[in-house]
Amino acid sequence: MKMDQLTAIFNEIAPIHMAEDWDNVGLLVGNSTANVRKALICIDLTEAVLEEAIAVKANLIVAYHPPIFKALKTVTDDETKSRIVLRAIEKKIAIYSPHTALDAAENGVNDWLTEPFGKGTVVPIEPAVTPTSKQYKLVTFVPMDKMDMLRVALSVAGAGVIGNYEQCSFVTEGTGTFLGNKASNPTVGKAGKLEYAPEAKLEMIVPATPGNCLPDVITALRQTHPYEEPAFDIIPLHAEPVTVKQGMGRIITLQKSLSLQTCIARLKKHLGVKTLEICKVPGDDQPSIRRIGVCAGAGGSFLGSLKNVDLYITGEMRHHDMLAAVDRGIHLLLAGHTQTERPFLPRLRDMLIERGARSINWQISTADQAPNVFG
Template identity: 40%
Template sequence: MKKKAARRIGSSTAPARTDAAVADLEAALNRIAPFKLAAEWDNVGLLAGRPEWPARRILLAIDLTDAVAREAIRTETDALVLYHPPIFKGIRSVTPRAECPTTLLPDLLAGRVALLAVHTAMDAAVGGTNDVLLDAFDPAERLPLTPAVERESEYKLVVFVPPAGVERLRAALAAAGAGRIGHYDECSFELAGRGSFRGDETTNPTIGQRGRLEHVAEIRLEMILPKSRLGGVVRCLYANHPYEEPAFDLYPLAGIPGRGQVGMGRIGRLARPRRGDKLLLALSKRVDLSAATVVGDLNRTFGSVTTAAGAFGVSFFTDPHSLVLTGEFKHHDALELLKRGVCAVCLGHYTSERPVLDAVRARLTADLSGAEVRIAKADAPPLRPLPTSIFR
């Protein structure tokens, strides 16, 4: 590891210097495949290392095997970007026996090699893993198989206020962070109505008298706000509402990011129906199909192609007019697909994800000026076909 440090300081053979740090690399990956799109159970982003570490030499791989780790150490890599997170569950030690696909985790960290992962964020992103597979067919339209949903990312505030206090309250709530939709601010909705209340002997009502049932004209004012601004907006409401005890409701909202264009899996509507064997011929120019298997009939036409890289499961594969390309499924899954009349090609888990690395390399090279971005030569599928020589 000392040799690595010395070379970086004094060797004229080092690549052109860049100010890119691990934090810049993480930000670039987040632009390519926003981490918020990842499945809740996943582990993406910076997994090991410091944000301020340099990121001059970047190595990409699907899995962090011992072979990939050795290549990273040998080539003095600064950061490893992995498709599958090498640190997935909580680990209790950083030793060769750590719950990790490589025994060299201590060596990588000792050499200040940062580890980052993209996984299901890349699966869901526009231009990500499943779109790269669809590129082989030049579809006329693309849409997610399961649109992404952000649960409780925003809230809707509904507050009841007398007409004379609406403008002041709306402006105050907007200044506190409510009412922003995209590039528009102070967004709200009003509805006139009639409210009632009766204060007990401890109250000091702004309108009417304590102990008497009052009926007043009120405006129902609605505004949305991000979860991060919830506390500040509620405090602002209490400070600026004319009533002693404001009446308001908060409703958690589910957000649909990317205008409904992002999500797990992709469906590509073809410009015209195409035979399944012709579609696979087009795919074979980009993807290694030597170990692929198929369930169903390829010798018919399809109006769309569904791509679901990795271990997606088969519950969403229900359209018999869409050719499915996925990473893996089990024997009984294949029987279920046959019953549904769905034709599905099992590419292999690694094979279905590997093509996206070329796209990630191109994007990172463009985004991180001066950084050297490579795909690991040692990266390879853990499963391979039996050599034909053993049968001779």
């Protein structure tokens, strides 16, 4: 299978635009036209994992965490990260990283983390937004008898398009006031006199993409509006969620409540770990767990977005974030950073095969190990 065919499959499973802005995902090293014969899947591309890939004759490493994260100023053998990249290039081994794109994707790492707790409604902690849905609202004020003329001119320039409909607008009647100075030349009334004019408030959507038409719309407004100084507002609008099933983290609302001990036992079995770091809310000794938040890796940054959850599961959190969580009445289960990620790798392999990457010999790394263990 060609590399560009495989990256297309990866982008179906974990769309690159779903990744966090700070992340570095996708094909990091390699030729898009190369044939992929054997691939090694890991969480962290260490030197031990690279040597394993060389030994098994893999020509692709799928590293969940991107080995190239901060910019490399040099690619030499003087430093571990650059040495790994250099040696991979020398051995013609490509590197692909899905990281937070796979976290955010439907049926990705975070959806998998909700599975041991039973049936329920699952939504992202922070829904993903489409990069092409940003738009503005244009609001202006115009005499009623000139409103239709202005609306048509703005529409021709690109405003007022919603789906399959054009010239979409909302109009509210009101009264505008203005007082022109001696240098003014008002269309309505006289300079130096406070005027009250019946006007229409005209609101229209202006898409930012494709091909930002906002400058053309503003030019059309100034050219068509009868006033010497037309008043208008440009309001940026939030992009709408792509889907309630994609985004960072997950919150599952269970059909049936569970005890904290049951949640602990099920999570241990799901992750294949013997110990967890447990933070209980003081005074809540027998909690009933109905809403559970999950986030693979380090989930402390999403604490502020958690609403009405009983339990939060992640890999690691800072001490003061843990204190803030229990102060809000949220119990915590911390399994270790990569311990919440590594058990997903066989699922990722199966997803790639199911999507068509059957000609590739997939192998889960055995050299890839968590840097920390719980004694």
